[in-house]
Amino acid sequence: MAKRIALTQLSSCWGCDQSLIDLHLRLLDVLPELEIVYWPAVVDYKLHDLENLPDNSIHIGLVEGSCRTKEDMHLLEIMRAKSKILVAWGSCSVFGGVQGLANQWDLKELLERKYMKAETVTDPRIPKENLSGFTEHIVPNPELVEVDVLLPGCPPTSDNTLDALTALLTNKPFDLPAKTVCDQCPMEREEKNIKQFKRTHEGKIEPGKCILDQGYLCLGFATIGLCGAQCPTVNTPCKGCFGPPPAVTDHGAKIISALGAVADMDPEELQNAFPDPIGSFYFTDYASSYLSKMRGKNRGKKK
Numbered sequence: 665m666a667k668r669i670a671l672t673q674l675s676s677c678w679g680c681d682q683s684l685i686d687l688h689l690r691l692l693d694v695l696p697e698l699e700i701v702y703w704p705a706v707v708d709y710k711l712h713d714l715e716n717l718p719d720n721s722i723h724i725g726l727v728e729g730s731c732r733t734k735e736d737m738h739l740l741e742i743m744r745a746k747s748k749i750l751v752a753w754g755s756c757s758v759f760g761g762v763q764g765l766a767n768q769w770d771l772k773e774l775l776e777r778k779y780m781k782a783e784t785v786t787d788p789r790i791p792k793e794n795l796s797g798f799t800e801h802i803v804p805n806p807e808l809v810e811v812d813v814l815l816p817g818c819p820p821t822s823d824n825t826l827d828a829l830t831a832l833l834t835n836k837p838f839d840l841p842a843k844t845v846c847d848q849c850p851m852e853r854e855e856k857n858i859k860q861f862k863r864t865h866e867g868k869i870e871p872g873k874c875i876l877d878q879g880y881l882c883l884g885f886a887t888i889g890l891c892g893a894q895c896p897t898v899n900t901p902c903k904g905c906f907g908p909p910p911a912v913t914d915h916g917a918k919i920i921s922a923l924g925a926v927a928d929m930d931p932e933e934l935q936n937a938f939p940d941p942i943g944s945f946y947f948t949d950y951a952s953s954y955l956s957k958m959r960g961k962n963r964g965k966k967k
């Protein structure tokens with residue numbers, strides 16, 4: 665018998681949904697097993713379609729995005745109540761995502777920047793109507809409700825989502841691997857004395873050689889190995905979008921300590937090489953690293 669599944673978006677870019685759709689004909693392998701009861705990214709469902717379902721009546725609920733608005737919070741809580749297995753789907757959902765970088769500022773500053781100070785603003789007032797109620801900070805979904813499965817990635821690859829769905833539909837566990845992107849990468853890290861870090865436009869990355877060894881920030885050593893090293897294998901540095909391996913609580917701290925070990929540079933030089941350390945070292949997981957530090961809790965731990 666087909667199992668009920670719901671897929672929803674909080675504040676997000678739709679990329680995780682797109683990645684699933686990118687399965688194309690391979691979706692047919694799982695579609696006969698699924699009864700899709702809510703997927704507004706693809707079909708014109710309404711919120712009340714989800715609200716009216718009985719609690720625990722959805723076998724698997726996938727939640728993309730993080731809670732930037734009160735509406736997002738409502739949707740997340742409903743998905744939790746209706747789903748037997750709730751999956752935090754994508755790095756926004758697991759860690760807070762790129763929008764978690766906004767936690768560097770308070771809500772008032774963010775609203776002023778967007779509505780009053782942005783270069784394109786012609787009427788500098790914060791609108792009083794038609795604004796969603798915003799959350800004060802981005803808090804990763806596993807810190808807000810109990811989440812059963814974490815599937816990071818920005819987005820998770822199509823195969824990641826297919827693998828997770830296949831495992832959950834057959835009552836098998838879906839565990840995150842301990843390996844890193846470097847473990848999946850065909851290149852070998854050898855250099856221990858990096859003398860300079862460059863932005864990608866400041867040089868030419870030589871194919872077939874470790875990108876980090878060449879002095880470009882490639883974060884494969886501190887990033888969970890789920891994507892198959894898809895960036896370094898096409899000569900592009902890993903930005904760490906899948907977040908850290910499960911044992912690492914603070915992605916940035918791990919990166920900084922590892923860079924200290926391979927760079928033959930004094931601390932000031934190293935600091936100056938990265939003018940935006942938070943953006944560089946916590947691309948999708950600043951909200952979770954920040955919270956873990958603030959609360960002394962492990963990321964992703966069930967409530």
Ligand code: SF4
Nearest residue numbers: 676679754755756818
């Ligand atoms: S995890 Fe990445 S791809 Fe998925 S919704 Fe967030 S920003 Fe988009």
Ligand code: SF4
Nearest residue numbers: 846849874875882884
């Ligand atoms: S290129 Fe990047 S991912 Fe590959 S081994 Fe070097 S640091 Fe690791």
Ligand code: SF4
Nearest residue numbers: 891895902903905906
């Ligand atoms: S190589 Fe790094 S940046 Fe690229 S998809 Fe994988 S985790 Fe993300």
